[in-house]
Amino acid sequence: MLAQEEGLRRLTHEVVQQCPVTDMHTHLYSADFDSLLLWGIDELLTYHYLIAEMFRHSDVDTDTFWSWSKQEQANHVFQTLFVERTPISEATQAVVGVCQRLGMPILSKDIDELREAWGSRKLTEHIDDVLRIANVRYIVMTNDPFDSLEHPVWMNEGVSDQRFGAALRIDSLLLNWTFASNRMKAQGYTVTEQWTDANRDSQLEETRRFLRDWARRMDALYIAASLPGTFDYPADDYGTAVLEEAILPVCKELNLPLALMIGVKRQVNPALLLAGDRSECADINALERLLVRHPANRFMVTMLARENQHELAVLARKFRNVLPFGCWWFLHIESMIDEMTRFRIELLGTSFVPQHSDCRVLEQLITKWCYSRTIIANALAHKYIRLQREGWQVERHHIERDVDELFNGQFWKFVGRERKD
């Protein structure tokens, strides 16, 4: 590589590292939510991505494992994946990276030493430190209106930390009406488990009222649902009615995008609990029909199967009301982020959101973003060098503008809100 090109590559990495990011989908909470905010070594080690990997090596019976305390589970994961083996998978490497960057003694391979080191951290300062090291400026949570643990916050002062925003998550409204209707009923909405011709309109009216109330209460940035790969649209079921006649109208009325996370097959191995889901390929035609029929709605879309990624990027070229985002879950690995980011840039320029962290444990922000930034910078540098070879002069402010658009601008423009800087 010519010295000038090496300079451009280094400049790109520098800009990408320095640009604070908006993390548009996480499972993190602000400290207002008390025990819902997960942090520390025991939570890091019992992350469900690691638990699935531990079960591949260990003979421990699943019921026995789940009967253990969190600390005992963490001990077993640590022993299996970090002491008896080399932590080379994406999820295990991330724990090593978190410890190194926070100055925690991972090399001692002594979990009690790690616990002790974490024990000296004060949560409020720790949150500041993690966000500073990860260079994350804003975190979008995933907020479940049916989770009673969240209610004390929403029914009182709301979120006090301005770096955290809400996303109203409503999977069960589309996938499990029995559960959703009973929870809605308990909150005072007049709905029933059974759909009949006679109650259809009032069920939908109450669902709209429920969505409006919660979107306003949370000041939600968007409404979100994750869906199976078998998602079909339109379908002759209550799900399509709820989508078309409740969710999409409320999104339009409140000017909110709908985030669809498509391609998860839940509980293929229920014995693994949260770790028991897998990815499944979806039919992109369902999404296409949704976009065709609802041009006045905005959709943020991520898909879980690798097979769906290229066609999603192509579809996004045809519909500006869709914003592809992130490399989700099993795609949040070095090789997939690299592949997806490259062809997304090639097909979409800067009109997508390259990554979200999906963190469940606070400290994961550090490595999930650090690794993603490096891969994204590599992909961008490659494009800038090629562009320069074509005769274009690439300057620092161009790179800054592009990276800011990818890391912040696309999201805030799409949600139609003022940026939180």
Ligand code: RAT
């Ligand atoms: O990535 C995850 O942790 C998954 O368990 C899911 O939560 C997924 O990201 C989702 O939002 O449904």
Ligand code: ZN
């Ligand atoms: Zn998620």
